[in-house]
Amino acid sequence: MISKIQPLQFKEQGMKRKKTRQMHVGGIPIGGGSPIVVQSMLKTNPENFIETLEQTRELKKAGCELVRIALPQEETCKIIPFLRKEVDVPIIGDIHFNHKIALKAMELGIDGIRVNPGTINNLRKMREIATAALETKTPVRLGMNIGSMEKRVLKKYTRPSADAMVESALYHVALFEDVGWTELKVSLKASDIRETIDAYRKFSRKSDYPLHVGITEAGPVFSGAIKSAIGIGILLHEGIGDTIRVSLTGNPVYEVIAAYHILRDLGLRKRGINIISxxxxxRTKVDLAAIVEEFEKEINDFDSYLDVAIMGCEVNGPGEAREADIGLAFGANSAMLFKKGTVIKSGIPREMAKNILKEEIFNMVNR
Ligand code: SF4
Known part of the structure; x- marks a missing residue:
């Protein structure tokens, strides 16, 4: 049984978000001014229940709020009741080509489905999905992708484009509305950042359905995270986007970490440790890169939000450490620890500094 969302610590501020209608997946509100939801996607074989369960748990631990799973055949839907029983996070089925997989997944109680009208490529079958979604009360993402557009729409446009995706999305929203089911969100993804932004902007001007935002096939972890941060970041800064997924070729936990970095750096959600280093x-007399790298790994699954400075010398160290919630400033031979602007320890031997900082953080968040 999936419980209602346990809101993570978040603080929304700054930019004005576009008002969208609200839908829910597994009790989690999306759109309508609710916190921007972080999603990721499992990369294990759905026939391997144990590995898939382990990865689902890792994603949940990292802060992933909606977990998507590829369901390539009808038989792979068998994993749905198992996952829903074993782990308390909503599961969304990702379905292409065969609309019967969507019908099966909904019959088995999936929390949400993502269908791509381009790969289903049949209006009668899309209508069957919409009818089943209405009957089973299953929320649906209409997930356009520039690499797999409907043939019907492609006839009209000379090439797959933002306009073609928008037209296909609006058409399918209307198809679902006609059936009477409006628990919908929409995505319009391309691997080209400018095309993606264009599509989301255009759709957002024409519709108030909540938007799932991402740059598809963004690439490996480092470059993909940068590409996603630019694309998703620009849209979020314009107030567009209600849930995000960072697509990376790599461990999906990195997708969740990257997503929270984007939200945190835009001041949209506050979760986890913000490292200022x-x-x-x-001038640096200590292996600061190694210290920060180790520290980052050790605090990755922290929910509480804190600004933590780790600085290399007395030039900017004390200033930054004083401004942070807690900060370590290394000097020539030792380090100083600041908390809320005041020195609480000095003369800390370099090799003990990171652990002392961590201890103090634990005391702060567990108080
Ligand atoms: S605080 Fe600035 S001056 Fe000091 S070690 Fe770091 S980069 Fe160099």
Missing amino acids: CPTCG
Whole structure:
């Protein structure tokens, strides 16, 4: 049984978000001014229940709020009741080509489905999905992808484009509305950032359905995270987007980490430790890169939001450490620890500094 969302710590501020209608997946509100929801996708074989369960748990631990699973055949739907029983996070089935997989997944109680009208490519079958969604009360994402557009729409446009995706999305929204089912969200993804932004902007001007935002096939972890941060970041900054997924070729936990970085750096959600560290230079007398890398790994699954400074020397160290919630400033031989602007420890041996910082953070968040 899936419980209602346990809201993570978040604080919304700053930019004005576009008002969308609200829908829910597994009790989690999406759109209508609710916190922007973080999603990711399982990369295990859905026939391997144990590996898939383990990855689902890892994603949940990392803060993933909706977990999508590829369901390539009808038989793979068998995993749905198992996952829903074993782990308390809503599961969304990702369905292409065969609309019967969507019908089966809904019959087995999936929390939500994502269908691509381009790969189903048949209006009668899309209508069957809409009718089953209405009957089973299953929320649906209409997920357009520039690489797999409906043939019907492609006839009209000379090439797959933002306009073609928008037209296909609006058409299918109307098809679902006609059936009487409006628990919908929409995505319009392309691997080209400008095309993606164009599609979301255009759709958003014409419709108030909530939007799932992402850059598809963004690439490997490092470059893909940058590409996603630019594309998703621009849209979020314009107030567009109600749930996000960072698509990376790599461990999906990195997708969740990257998603929270984007939201945190835009001031849209506050979750986890925000590390402020200097780039180091010829003045640094400590292996700051190694310390920060280790520290980052150790605090990755922290829910509580804190600004933590780890700085290389006395030039900018004390200033940044004082401004942060807690901060470590290394000097020539030792380090100083600041908490809320005040020095609470000095003369800390370099090799003990990281652990002392961590201990103090634990005390702060567990108080
Ligand atoms: S804080 Fe110090 S060590 Fe770090 S970059 Fe600035 S001058 Fe260099």
